[in-house]
Amino acid sequence: MEKYFDKASRSKQKETTQQKHKRKYKEEYVQYGFIASGPEDNQQPLCIICNKALSNESLVPSKLSRHLEKNHPTFQNKPKGYFANLKSQTNKQAKIMNSYLKxxxxxxxxxxxxxxxxxxxxxxxxxxxxxxxxxxxxxxxxxxxxxxxxxxxxxxxxxxxxxxxxxELSSDLKDQVREHSVATDNKLSVLWSLQVDESTDRTGKSHLLAFIRCINNETLENECLFCKELKSTTNGEDIFKLVDENILLSEL
Structure with missing residues (x-):
C-alpha cells in the first residue's frame, strides 16, 4: 500500500513539474510554417499551411521541421520571408473576421x-x-x-x-493575382507578363512599381503587383532583387 501511495505521489509531482515547464513559442519558428495559438500559459504551434494545431510538447524545432517535411514537402525549401508573409496574411484575415463579427x-x-x-x-x-x-x-x-x-x-x-x-483591399487584390498562378487544367491561366517602372515622389524617394498582366476566364486582366521603395540605389541589380523578392512572396 505504501508503495502505491509513493508511486502516486511521484506521478503527481511529475505532472506538476510538466505543467510548470510549458514550452513557449519563439518567433524563429515561423521558418517552419508555424505561428502561436492558444493561451499564453499553454501555447500550441499552429501550422499556417494546413491549420493544424500541435501539442505544446511539439514546440521544438525538430518536431516542427518534421511536420513540414512530412506533410508539406513542397514548402520545405521556401525562405523564411515566405512564411512570414503567410503569417501576416493570417493575422490580417483574423482581424477582418473580428471586424465582420462586431x-x-x-x-x-x-x-x-x-x-x-x-x-x-x-x-x-x-x-x-x-x-x-x-x-x-x-x-x-x-x-x-x-x-x-x-x-x-x-x-x-x-x-x-x-x-x-x-x-485589406490591396492585400485581397494580391491574393487574387496569386490565385492566377495556381496550376489549373487551362495552361493559359498560369501565364503572365510583368512591367516595371521607377518613379520619384514629392519627397525625392524612389519607388519601383510593378504591373502584372494575366489571363482570367479567357480575358486579359491588368493588376498592380507591388509598389516598393528603392532604399539605396536604383541600378539594375537593386531593381532585379526587389522584383525577384516580391515574385517569390507572391508565389508566381
Whole structure:
C-alpha cells in the first residue's frame, strides 16, 4: 500500500513539474510554417499551411521541421520571408473576421466601398470622416429622418479605419493575382507578363512599381503587383532583387 501511495505521489509531482515547464513559442519558428495559438500559459504551434494545431510538447524545432517535411514537402525549401508573409496574411484575415463579427454587415460593406472609392480617386483618408460622413448624415436626415441618419453615422469612417480598409483591399487584390498562378487544367491561366517602372515622389524617394498582366476566364486582366521603395540605389541589380523578392512572396 505504501508503495502505491509513493508511486502516486511521484506521478503527481511529475505532472506538476510538466505543467510548470510549458514550452513557449519563439518567433524563429515561423521558418517552419508555424505561428502561436492558444493561451499564453499553454501555447500550441499552429501550422499556417494546413491549420493544424500541435501539442505544446511539439514546440521544438525538430518536431516542427518534421511536420513540414512530412506533410508539406513542397514548402520545405521556401525562405523564411515566405512564411512570414503567410503569417501576416493570417493575422490580417483574423482581424477582418473580428471586424465582420462586431459590425452590422451593411455598415461594414459601406465602409469598404467608401475606402475603395477614396483610393480610386486618390483622396485623403481624412475626407471620409471630416466631409463625406457628415455630408451623408445631413442628406439622409433631411430626406429619410433622424433614425436613418443615425445608422449612417454608425458607419466606421475614421482615418485609421479607412487606411486599414485600403490595405485589406490591396492585400485581397494580391491574393487574387496569386490565385492566377495556381496550376489549373487551362495552361493559359498560369501565364503572365510583368512591367516595371521607377518613379520619384514629392519627397525625392524612389519607388519601383510593378504591373502584372494575366489571363482570367479567357480575358486579359491588368493588376498592380507591388509598389516598393528603392532604399539605396536604383541600378539594375537593386531593381532585379526587389522584383525577384516580391515574385517569390507572391508565389508566381
Amino acid at each position: 459590425l452590422p454587415e451593411k455598415r461594414l460593406i459601406a465602409s469598404y466601398k467608401l475606402a475603395h472609392l477614396l483610393a480610386k480617386r486618390k483622396k485623403a483618408h481624412t475626407d471620409a470622416e471630416s466631409v463625406i460622413g457628415p455630408a451623408l448624415a445631413i442628406v439622409v436626415e433631411e430626406m429619410l429622418g433622424t433614425a436613418a441618419a443615425e445608422k449612417v453615422r454608425g458607419v466606421p469612417l475614421s482615418d485609421n479605419t479607412i487606411s486599414r480598409r485600403i490595405e
